[in-house]
Amino acid sequence: MKGSNLGEFEELILLTVASLDMEAYAVSVKNELELRAKRKTTISAIHSSLYRLEDKGYLVSAFGGATSKRGGKKKRCFQVTNAGFAVLQEAKNLREKYWASIPQLTFASS
């Protein structure tokens, strides 16, 4: 693990889980991502990120109820941990610091 830095996709997922509150599982995260970030992803990509984030300690999971739509299979619902919030916060702070250090809001192209 390269420090506690989040990748861009990881950050998005973490944010999505946070925003979905108690209803965050792979399919809902995928749908949410499509909706908000206009990102088309495959379910397998979501799976790997979710489980990796859990391994890193940024997410915890619990089994949610099964629905008939799922063929009676359990689903794993994720929640952001304190560490997860901390690392999100850190990322946000970092960006804000950078934003703050940009001298004026003029851009070379304009």
Added chain:
Amino acid sequence: MGIWLIEVLISEELVEEVLGDLEEIFQDRVKNSGVVKARAHYFLDAILSARNHNLRRPKKITQNNTVPMIRNYIKTIFRTLAKNRVYSALNILGLALGLSACLFIVQYVNYEYSYDKFHSNHENLYRVRYQILRGEEIQVDCAAAVPRVGPFMKETMPEVVDFARAFPMEAVFARNNIQYREKRVQIVDPSFLKIFDYPLIHGDAASALVEPNKLVITESIAKKYFGETDVVGERIQLLTSFAQPLEITGVTKDVPENSHLKYNFLVSFETINQRTIDEETGNSYSETSWDWYDFNTYVLLKEGTDPAYFNQKFTEVLYEERKEEYERSSATEAFPLQPITDIHLYSNLLQESEPQEQGDGDTVFFLSMIAAFILIIAWINYINLSTAKSLERAKEVGVRKSMGAYKRQLIYQFLIESFVLNFLALVIALGLVILLTPIFSELADAPLSRAFFLKPEFWLAIVGILALGSVLSGLYPAFLLSSFRPIQILKGKLTTNKSGIFLRRFLVVFQFAASVTLIAGTIIVYRQLNHMKKSDLGFEMTDTMVIRGPHPNDSTFAQRFKSFKEELNGKSTVRLTSSSSNVPGEEIFWTRGMRKQEETRESNFIVYLVSVDYDYFDAYQIDIVSGRNYDRLLTTDTANLLINEAAVAALGINSPQEAIGQKVKYGGNNRTIIGVVSNYHQLSLKNNINPLIFPLDESSADFITAKLNASDYQAIYEDIKASYHNFFPGAPFETFFLDEFYNRQYVNENHFSRTFTLFALFAIFVACLGLFGLTSFSALQRTKEIGIRKVLGAGVSQIVIILSKEFLILVGVANVIAWPLIYLIMNNWLDNFTSRIAIGIPVFIVSAMLVLIIAIIAVGYKTLTISRTNPVNALRYE
């Protein structure tokens, strides 16, 4: 399909939720874009899930310290080896011996199968056999065919690419007045050098043998006569058969040992053609004859020709050509083809090219079986000993396990151990084989060379054996040892594995059964050999020196020959001399058809001829059963004939007495039978006794038999040699003693017996190792019991008996199993001999006793040490 993929790809923990997720998306998609697309997507997702293959897998054993662990294993192996020197030595030695025995056999078998494979055409080269049939019965089955058949086949059969004939003979050659008697002289067609791979080092193969009186010799012959190899253009004088100087037109490499057709001299076929010209027709008899079967004929067929089909087709063609002759003689001929690669191992016909070298395919096959068998026994033994030893390693296993070793690691450890031991054994075995190859080569009478070890196939086989051996012999101990439960082991309790004991018992019984079989086999082979050497052959061969006769070279020869015999007879050391065309122990090539004079050609049968002088039967002390011997005083005896009892029977005469006075016809000769001699064994007891007739011919000078009085052979030899050179200056003087000469027919049996003995020794050794292992094992297990028995007052002898009893029973069982086996196998073997011994009960008893004694020694050592130990030591560890 998708579900199955997921189940394979995703770890067990996650599989359900992932499937659930997929299912949910699938349902959504069915709604939005239809079943087909949804299914395709599902499948795609499933495939893409491969990226999550490693997710949440149970942690694998990641041996980051593989190298140190292996180092540790090896260290442990050598420590255990060193701790138990005797045991380790026995174990490795047993394995090494097994491997080397196996390697020797493989080497030998490989050599036997390599015969005639060096010819690049070997797959399409055939020898033409010659058979004379009367109805269904094959009367003559001969390796050499008639000279006409080769050319005839080529003319009539489009499948024949080429043919070559080889007429074998012995001859005397001379250069600068030094004479040499030479064997392996072949008169051959020019194509001989073309269809066979006998490369010339000097001269031109295509033209070397085209003209008459040309000669091609081998390198070593060139060196013998000229001291150098480039001798093309030189001349050698041929003295026998047709005295003629021959011009050397080529020198070939020496014939490889693994060729069934060996030569030192090749004489051009035209040479013989010129001497057999029929004056009326102008054709050579050696080209046109359909009767003279002395020509080994080889044909090269087109690639892919089926010999069976060819034989069938040729039979028809032949019948067309020869049917008049068949009707006249009421006999037919057949010329079946025989692949040349089969000749060495599977052919046993009349007039084989190298009858003394003839191999035996069955024996070779049998030996390869034995090789596999030995290897398996050696491995089994390793398994046996290591499992027996496993108890001592149990503590180590316990400690390793409680330190966190996985079962898999322990299995690795023991497999590596088995690999190391197998490797050590292999190194020793290779050393042994390389060291002993010359000795074994002599024993097996095959020129095995160390060059065999340089072949890549050999090393491939070695690596294969090593790998297979390590796994096979290591697997059982590895699983057994690694399955021990650490707590129980460390507590000192050992679970006795019932199946393990059964397995070991089975192995011991198996090994001892093999040993008993081999011992009994050795005894029987030895006794049969003795029987053959000792049994009454019908003639006397002690103190008999035979001189190969000089060749007749001029008109004074007959007189000189007679004088020579008289001079020999005059010597005080010589009791009697006789000259003949043949002596006992020498195969007879001289045959004729014979019948009673009043009968017709149909009743002809084949007789073998030995022309003799007046003293032949006296010299060999061959009994005359009825009638009388030839008499010097009766000049009319040249019209009379002596025959043996087998010939009497073949003539259809009931008794030797009735035969006297009967008139017979053989070849073109009419004779009256005046005497019948007993069926003495002209050839070894392996052969049937053929009908023999003994025409009187005082001038037949092929062999001179001298019965000696004294025993100072060296002086007699010198004395006779001097007389010989006196009468026949320059002629080579060659002699042999008849007993030696006769017994060389048993060379194969002697080898067989020696090989048997060797394997018997090996089997016993290995079996003892197994028994030793088993005893140690069971003694260890019963340490406590023995301790208690001793405390309660049992004596050493009682304990030895208790411990040995079990094994002696096993050995007994092995004996019982082995007996029918011995009987079957050996009876079969003995059936090869016309005169054979019966398998008596003593053989079984002796071999059983022998094995029992050896077993007792093997068991005794261990049991004695155990029963002598202080009971305190045995009981203290509780």
